[in-house]
Amino acid sequence: MPRKTYHHGDLKNALIQAGIHILAKDGVAGLSLRRVAGKAGVSHAAPYAHFTDKQALIAAISTEGYRRIHERIEAAVAEFEGDPSRQLLEAAWAYVDFALTDPAHFKITFSGVIEKEKEHPAFVEMSQKSFGAVIRIVEACQAQGVLAAGPSDLAAVSVWSLVHGLASLVLEGQVSHSLLDRMSVREMLVFSLNQMTKVPIP
Amino acid sequence: MPRKTYHHGDLKNALIQAGIHILAKDGVAGLSLRRVAGKAGVSHAAPYAHFTDKQALIAAISTEGYRRIHERIEAAVAEFEGDPSRQLLEAAWAYVDFALTDPAHFKITFSGVIEKEKEHPAFVEMSQKSFGAVIRIVEACQAQGVLAAGPSDLAAVSVWSLVHGLASLVLEGQVSHSLLDRMSVREMLVFSLNQMTKVPIP
DNA sequence: GCCATCATCTTGACAGCGTCAAGATTTGCG
DNA sequence: CGCAAATCTTGACGCTGTCAAGATGATGGC
Numbered sequence: 001m002p003r004k005t006y007h008h009g010d011l012k013n014a015l016i017q018a019g020i021h022i023l024a025k026d027g028v029a030g031l032s033l034r035r036v037a038g039k040a041g042v043s044h045a046a047p048y049a050h051f052t053d054k055q056a057l058i059a060a061i062s063t064e065g066y067r068r069i070h071e072r073i074e075a076a077v078a079e080f081e082g083d084p085s086r087q088l089l090e091a092a093w094a095y096v097d098f099a100l101t102d103p104a105h106f107k108i109t110f111s112g113v114i115e116k117e118k119e120h121p122a123f124v125e126m127s128q129k130s131f132g133a134v135i136r137i138v139e140a141c142q143a144q145g146v147l148a149a150g151p152s153d154l155a156a157v158s159v160w161s162l163v164h165g166l167a168s169l170v171l172e173g174q175v176s177h178s179l180l181d182r183m184s185v186r187e188m189l190v191f192s193l194n195q196m197t198k199v200p201i202p
Numbered sequence: 203m204p205r206k207t208y209h210h211g212d213l214k215n216a217l218i219q220a221g222i223h224i225l226a227k228d229g230v231a232g233l234s235l236r237r238v239a240g241k242a243g244v245s246h247a248a249p250y251a252h253f254t255d256k257q258a259l260i261a262a263i264s265t266e267g268y269r270r271i272h273e274r275i276e277a278a279v280a281e282f283e284g285d286p287s288r289q290l291l292e293a294a295w296a297y298v299d300f301a302l303t304d305p306a307h308f309k310i311t312f313s314g315v316i317e318k319e320k321e322h323p324a325f326v327e328m329s330q331k332s333f334g335a336v337i338r339i340v341e342a343c344q345a346q347g348v349l350a351a352g353p354s355d356l357a358a359v360s361v362w363s364l365v366h367g368l369a370s371l372v373l374e375g376q377v378s379h380s381l382l383d384r385m386s387v388r389e390m391l392v393f394s395l396n397q398m399t400k401v402p403i404p
Numbered sequence: 405g406c407c408a409t410c411a412t413c414t415t416g417a418c419a420g421c422g423t424c425a426a427g428a429t430t431t432g433c434g
Numbered sequence: 435c436g437c438a439a440a441t442c443t444t445g446a447c448g449c450t451g452t453c454a455a456g457a458t459g460a461t462g463g464c
Contacts, residue, residue: 165367
């Protein structure tokens with residue numbers, strides 16, 4: 001479908017959305033600048049008016065992925081105000097659920113496709129924002145004795161390693177079929193988190 | 203340097219080794235079939251006599267990566283026979299250390315670049331072998347009360363998620379600089395594992 | 405010892421890719 | 435109104451993965 005105007009109007013966002021759709025349909029391997037441009041209805045070199053190179057587009061797509069996760073984490077925090085262990089579980093589940101729902105988007109966001117993140121400050125900012133939210137949850141858990149005391153940023157890394165690792169292993173098919181038959185990924189998450197917490201969580 | 207003989211002799215392994223070297227020098231993005239072929243001293247289409255496509259070569263490189271990790275895990279198990287918590291720590295460290303030493307090799311092995319692993323049985327076999335070793339370590343830990351009782355394959359997934367997640371987050375630069383300044387990755391690993399164990403490990 | 409067969413490797417081609425340069429078109433500011 | 439800047443198109447370049455056709459050499463049967 002050709003556009004009416006020569007200028008697109010909101011090409012930058014259109015490219016990001018087109019990229020996310022292509023990721024969902026054809027995976028990381030299917031994501032090319034030319035296909036993204038085509039899907040947005042512009043010529044193959046048009047993206048260069050908005051992104052310096054393919055890495056920059058990937059960084060923008062990744063940032064959007066991170067933004068969605070952060071959004072859900074904050075929603076979980078708000079919904080279970082005053083219940084840190086539930087906040088921990090639901091924030092972790094938000095992360096894992098995003099990975100399961102949109103695997104390619106998760107992969108491109110967290111699989112180190114971005115080589116030099118320093119050059120993508122928006123991505124770094126989103127990353128730090130999310131990690132800050134996790135630290136606050138962990139601190140609340142520590143205050144209630146749900147998690148062991150200790151440096152909260154360190155404990156947050158431990159918890160987030162667990163959650164990120166579970167999501168990654170499931171996505172990469174490294175979790176045995178016999179285990180996936182016995183229980184859901186959410187149940188695995190609950191079990192895993194309970195290995196760390198001093199008090200059982202639901 | 204041109205070869206003496208028309209036939210290479212051991213091209214298949216040479217291609218795998220060349221690929222590993224290129225990964226170490228130029229990262230995942232630098233790995234192309236043609237460069238691998240060039241480094242092995244053969245023409246650009248020669249690899250197709252040994253690998254059906256690029257994915258197959260990547261699978262072979264990944265399998266070799268997995269093999270090295272498995273080797274080190276078994277070495278750790280042998281070295282600390284009768285000391286399950288130490289076995290757990292050193293096996294985990296073998297994993298993380300491999301990731302830190304050869305980041306691109308680790309990434310390509312575990313970052314889901316292989317789309318259909320079902321078609322690469324050697325990779326699946328190596329994966330199951332390694333996971334079996336982890337299960338045995340976890341069972342030994344459970345028997346000594348180092349880890350909580352429960353289904354050992356599930357507990358192994360929890361432990362391995364933690365380890366895999368830590369390696370991944372560090373590699374992707376998602377661990378804050380302020381934390382990396384305060385302590386080594388090995389210390390983070392020890393701390394994280396101690397969050398899960400009932401008995402402190404060194 | 406010779407020859408046929410087969411695996412191995414080379415050469416050449418193709419479409420798709422990321423990227424850049426030059427030019428066309430439109431917008432918005434002075 | 436006019437001109438500079440932003441946006442988009444067109445065309446080109448080298449590199450990529452892959453395939454087809456042919457060259458080369460090793461191997462096993464006679």
